[in-house]
Amino acid sequence: MGKLWEVFMLSFSKISQLIDSWLRATFNATWTMVIEMVIAGVCVIGLFAALGLVLVLMERRVAAWIQIRLGPNRVGPGGMLQSLADTLKLLVKEGMTPDGADKFLFNLAPFIAMMVAMLLMAPIAFAKDFQLWDLNIGVLYISAVSSLMVISILMAGWASNNKYSLMGAMRSGAQIVSYELSAGLSILTVVILSGSLNLNEIILSQSDGWWIFKGHIPVIISFVIFIIAVTAETNRAPFDLAEAESELTAGFHTEYSGMKFALFFLAEYINVFIVCAIGATLFLGGWMPFHIGHWEGFNHVMDFIPSSLWFFGKTFFLIFLIMWFRWTFPRLRIDQLLNLEWKYLLPISMFNILLVTVMAILGWYF
Amino acid sequence: MVEEIGRTADGNIIINVGPQHPATHGVLHLVITINGETIIKVEPHLGYIHRSIEKMCESLTYRQFIYVTSRMDYLSSHINNHACALCVENGLQVEVPARAQVIRVLMDELTRIASHELWWGAMAMDLGAFTPFFHAFRERETINDIMEETCGARLTMNYMVPGGVMQDIHPNFQQRVKDFIKLYKSKISEYDELVTGNIIFQNRMKGVGYLSPEDAVSFGVSGPPARGSGVSCDTRKTYPYEIYNQLQFEEILETEGDSFARYMVRIREMNQSIKIIEQLIDNIPEGDFQAKTKAVLKLPKGEFLQKVETARGQFGVYIVSEGGTTPYRIKFRSPGFSNLSALDHMARGSKLGDLVAMMGTLDLVIPDIDR
Numbered sequence: 001m002g003k004l005w006e007v008f009m010l011s012f013s014k015i016s017q018l019i020d021s022w023l024r025a026t027f028n029a030t031w032t033m034v035i036e037m038v039i040a041g042v043c044v045i046g047l048f049a050a051l052g053l054v055l056v057l058m059e060r061r062v063a064a065w066i067q068i069r070l071g072p073n074r075v076g077p078g079g080m081l082q083s084l085a086d087t088l089k090l091l092v093k094e095g096m097t098p099d100g101a102d103k104f105l106f107n108l109a110p111f112i113a114m115m116v117a118m119l120l121m122a123p124i125a126f127a128k129d130f131q132l133w134d135l136n137i138g139v140l141y142i143s144a145v146s147s148l149m150v151i152s153i154l155m156a157g158w159a160s161n162n163k164y165s166l167m168g169a170m171r172s173g174a175q176i177v178s179y180e181l182s183a184g185l186s187i188l189t190v191v192i193l194s195g196s197l198n199l200n201e202i203i204l205s206q207s208d209g210w211w212i213f214k215g216h217i218p219v220i221i222s223f224v225i226f227i228i229a230v231t232a233e234t235n236r237a238p239f240d241l242a243e244a245e246s247e248l249t250a251g252f253h254t255e256y257s258g259m260k261f262a263l264f265f266l267a268e269y270i271n272v273f274i275v276c277a278i279g280a281t282l283f284l285g286g287w288m289p290f291h292i293g294h295w296e297g298f299n300h301v302m303d304f305i306p307s308s309l310w311f312f313g314k315t316f317f318l319i320f321l322i323m324w325f326r327w328t329f330p331r332l333r334i335d336q337l338l339n340l341e342w343k344y345l346l347p348i349s350m351f352n353i354l355l356v357t358v359m360a361i362l363g364w365y366f
Numbered sequence: 367m368v369e370e371i372g373r374t375a376d377g378n379i380i381i382n383v384g385p386q387h388p389a390t391h392g393v394l395h396l397v398i399t400i401n402g403e404t405i406i407k408v409e410p411h412l413g414y415i416h417r418s419i420e421k422m423c424e425s426l427t428y429r430q431f432i433y434v435t436s437r438m439d440y441l442s443s444h445i446n447n448h449a450c451a452l453c454v455e456n457g458l459q460v461e462v463p464a465r466a467q468v469i470r471v472l473m474d475e476l477t478r479i480a481s482h483e484l485w486w487g488a489m490a491m492d493l494g495a496f497t498p499f500f501h502a503f504r505e506r507e508t509i510n511d512i513m514e515e516t517c518g519a520r521l522t523m524n525y526m527v528p529g530g531v532m533q534d535i536h537p538n539f540q541q542r543v544k545d546f547i548k549l550y551k552s553k554i555s556e557y558d559e560l561v562t563g564n565i566i567f568q569n570r571m572k573g574v575g576y577l578s579p580e581d582a583v584s585f586g587v588s589g590p591p592a593r594g595s596g597v598s599c600d601t602r603k604t605y606p607y608e609i610y611n612q613l614q615f616e617e618i619l620e621t622e623g624d625s626f627a628r629y630m631v632r633i634r635e636m637n638q639s640i641k642i643i644e645q646l647i648d649n650i651p652e653g654d655f656q657a658k659t660k661a662v663l664k665l666p667k668g669e670f671l672q673k674v675e676t677a678r679g680q681f682g683v684y685i686v687s688e689g690g691t692t693p694y695r696i697k698f699r700s701p702g703f704s705n706l707s708a709l710d711h712m713a714r715g716s717k718l719g720d721l722v723a724m725m726g727t728l729d730l731v732i733p734d735i736d737r
Contacts, residue, residue: 067500163381167403167718237494238566246389246492246722328560330567331494333719334403 016130040132044121048270055269056083058316059323066327087262095258098161105159110256110263112152117270119145123199124277127287127308131200138199139191142278143184146233149271150176153235153242156264157252168251171334172242176233178341183229185349186222189356190282193219203286208293210285216364218355223283225349230275231322232337234268238329239337246331276318280311284318287311374399378406385414389492389722392732394706396721403717408710412736419737423696428454428528428663431693435683436522438700439734441481442676444473447526452607453672453683454528457665463654466530467609468646473513473525474674475639476543479550480509481677482632482639485729489629490561492726493570498561505553508546512539528663530656543647547640554637562633571626575712575724578623585711586704589679590635591728594628596621601675615642625720628727664691678702678729702734 019039023032057072057080064071072079097103123138125131135141150173157169191197193215194205205211211219232239243251253264280286287307291299332340358364373379384395393414399406419438423431432450436443448470455462462470487502510520515536517523525532561567577587582595592599600617602610618634620627665687673682679701686695705728713721 063496067497068504069500163379171403240494241719244494244719246494247719249388327497329495330490330561330564330570331719332566333570333717335717336566336569 044118044132047121048118048266051273052266052269053083053087055273055319056086056265058319059269059326062320062323063327066324090259090262093258095260096255098255100161101255102159102161105155106255107260109152109156109159110260110267112155113149113267114263116145116148116152117267117274119148120271120274124274125200125203125281125286126311127306130287130308134200135198137197139187139197139202139282142274143180143187146271146275147176147180149233149267152267153252156256160252160255162255164248164250164254165252168242168244168248168254171244172235172252174334175235175239175241175337178338179229179232179239179345182225182341182345182349183233185346185353186226186229187278187282189215189219189222189353192353192356192360195360199281199286203281203288206285206288206291208291210283210288210290212283215356216359218352218359219283221348221352222356223279225345225352226279226283227318227321228345229341230279231325232341234271234275234322236268236272236322237326238331240326240331241334241337244331272319272322273315276322277311277315279318280314284314285310286314383721385411389725390732391488391730394730394732394735396709398718398721400718403719405713405716405718405721408713408721410706410709415733415736417733417737420696420698424693427691428665428693431696432527433522433524435698436524437733438698438737439676439678439681439702439731440521441484441731442477442678442681443522444470444477444525445674445676446681447524448474448608449672449674449676449681449683451526451528452674453670453685454663454665456672457668457670457685457687458528458659458663460529460657460659462530462657464651465653466655466657468650469531469535469655470526471608471610471613472543472643472646472650473517473523473531475642476509476512476546478639478677479636480506480513481729482636483509485632485677485726486557486561489723489726489729490567492722493567495561495567498557501553501556501560505546505550508542508549512542512546515539515542527656529659530654532656534655535650540647540650543643547644547647550636550640557633562629568626570720570723571624571629571727572622573624573626574716574720575625575628575727576623577708577712581708581711582623585708587679587708588704589675589677589701590618590631591628591705591708592679593618594620594631594727595623599680601673601680605673607672607674613642613645615639625723625727632729662691664689665693673699676701678731678734679705698737700734700737702728702730702732706730706735 072082075081122133123135153172157165194202235242289302384390385393395411397409435446483502483506487499490498517525582592667689670685682699684697688694
């Protein structure tokens with residue numbers, strides 16, 4: 001009965017432990033590790049595909065809702081299978097390589113985009129005790145790997161041998177390198193407060209309240225900066241200068257078609273998911289339920305909601321926020337974009353981080 | 367000048383914006399020389415949608431050629447038709463019934479609002495905001511429905527004929543226009559909230575694409591782009607036609623001369639059009655909707671010119687008649703052509719993203735430029 005209840009509670013940690021103990025009982029240690037890695041790999045790819053489908057559909061639905069129209073509503077019940085049909089279409093399309101392109105780099109770029117997105121998945125805690133890689137420098141790892149994204153975009157833009165692509169790639173390079181700074185600095189505020197680079201420990205440090213509530217105004221400021229910076233880092237509107245449909249047709253992926261385009265498209269949505277997951281982990285407590293200080297009864301009630309639901313709820317809320325930006329704001333110009341970062345966000349983040357350090361030393365937080 | 371690898375002698379890159387490009391809203395082809403993101407030169411290339419309408423008109427009768435003009439500036443087809451009808455009426459010395467005159471002005475102003483609505487949506491889309499387009503279409507559809515009911519068409523109406531209008535207005539017309547005014551007034555604040563007041567939008571528009579009044583005049587710029595530079599050029603005021611001199615409305619002038627001024631001129635012009643419609647909608651006089659004219663129209667020998675104010679600027683029809691049933695020569699002065707000529711001057715030294723914004727504020731309709 002107890003086990004059934006836990007399965008019902010979608011407790012990923014229990015399921016993974018059950019599989020692990022069964023594997024250990026059946027195979028030797030080496031094979032167990034190999035099989036578990038294969039399972040993890042398959043799970044990541046499955047999650048990838050599922051997230052891609054869900055997020056594309058969600059984007060279109062959110063867009064339709066904001067733009068007073070219906071959105072996809074023909075394929076499947078309520079248009080649920082629309083993105084599946086789109087994927088099928090992209091699969092059967094010809095993946096063209098332009099004549100003047102550097103063929104090797106041109107074909108490599110989408111895979112690098114995809115690989116970076118996959119690597120970023122590793123240290124994220126999807127639920128209580130459910131994590132692919134409990135890395136003790138998780139935050140550092142994420143900021144290091146996420147900057148690789150720019151390489152794939154530069155590669156795609158350069159190898160396409162198209163001026164629009166090149167301009168998009170150059171814009172993207174300037175943009176991602178700049179905004180990484182304030183994203184990193186705003187992440188640091190939480191690292192300072194929690195005293196750890198390990199994502200799991202950061203989550204556990206929020207068991208009596210999420211950092212956004214515990215950290216007063218400085219953490220709220222860094223949360224806002226984080227959201228702005230990651231919107232820019234993932235090339236989403238209003239910072240979608242790398243794609244800039246009305247100026248550069250489609251920017252760095254102008255020349256891509258078929259599945260190669262789909263990989264870029266998918267990588268963009270996965271990146272949005274990942275940055276939102278990191279935002280949720282750092283500022284909104286990840287899988288940690290909504291706890292208030294020492295209200296034991298209240299906290300206990302909150303614990304009954306499965307931790308995975310908390311994690312995905314928070315993440316999708318942030319994703320919705322980023323989609324909301326996209327369908328509301330016009331695009332910035334390249335010089336305004338860089339001004340915003342270097343003249344406003346970076347100085348504010350730096351000052352903010354000093355403030356948080358003082359706060360952490362003096363213990364001025366709950 | 368243009369070398370094979372697409373670079374100028376001093377190393378600047380040449381890119382082709384168009385003829386197929388999302389920013390040009392049609393088949394306009396701009397050859398742009400850029401240095402990084404900064405524009406050195408903009409060279410418009412025309413001819414991709416040239417249908418030789420002026421030559422075609424020479425073999426069409428004075429009743430027929432009006433239909434072709436709907437296909438020039440398709441967003442203000444009523445006003446184009448109006449200009450041609452007025453020009454032919456001038457030649458024939460026909461007195462247009464008062465009812466027809468009021469209907470014509472009503473249609474003109476509704477067209478102007480519809481055109482500006484579309485421009486507003488497309489303008490925001492040029493700047494990367496997609497949502498305003500759908501909001502603009504919500505109101506524009508209402509106008510299109512009104513047009514469909516009365517004229518039988520939604521885009522190329524062909525409603526104005528020499529001597530009046532083709533048929534009487536639909537019985538629902540007045541009520542539906544009043545409903546539209548109510549809808550418009552309740553929704554116009556959304557436009558300001560969504561776009562005009564947006565900080566990103568204002569930063570993108572203010573101080574960008576400056577056009578001095580002197581340059582506006584020397585490039586022959588007319589309509590909202592010229593009025594955004596403070597040049598008074600509203601044909602409805604300067605050369606009143608139909609009943610415009612009896613109506614109460616202001617000519618909108620902004621003096622900044624930048625993209626935002628041109629934007630504000632159009633937004634404020636929509637309100638003036640609403641004001642004109644409100645004055646007329648309850649005062650449509652009874653009577654004929656068309657004057658009695660001969661079956662075959664023959665203009666006396668001579669030259670005839672009529673200027674009107676379309677949504678984009680001054681539109682002129684110049685007919686040379688030899689006394690036959692078809693024009694001997696015909697020339698249209700389209701506002702878009704002259705407005706486009708100022709683009710190079712405005713865009714030099716600004717960023718590529720701003721070029722798209724400037725083109726948006728010029729409100730180019732390519733079939734109008736190319737005829």
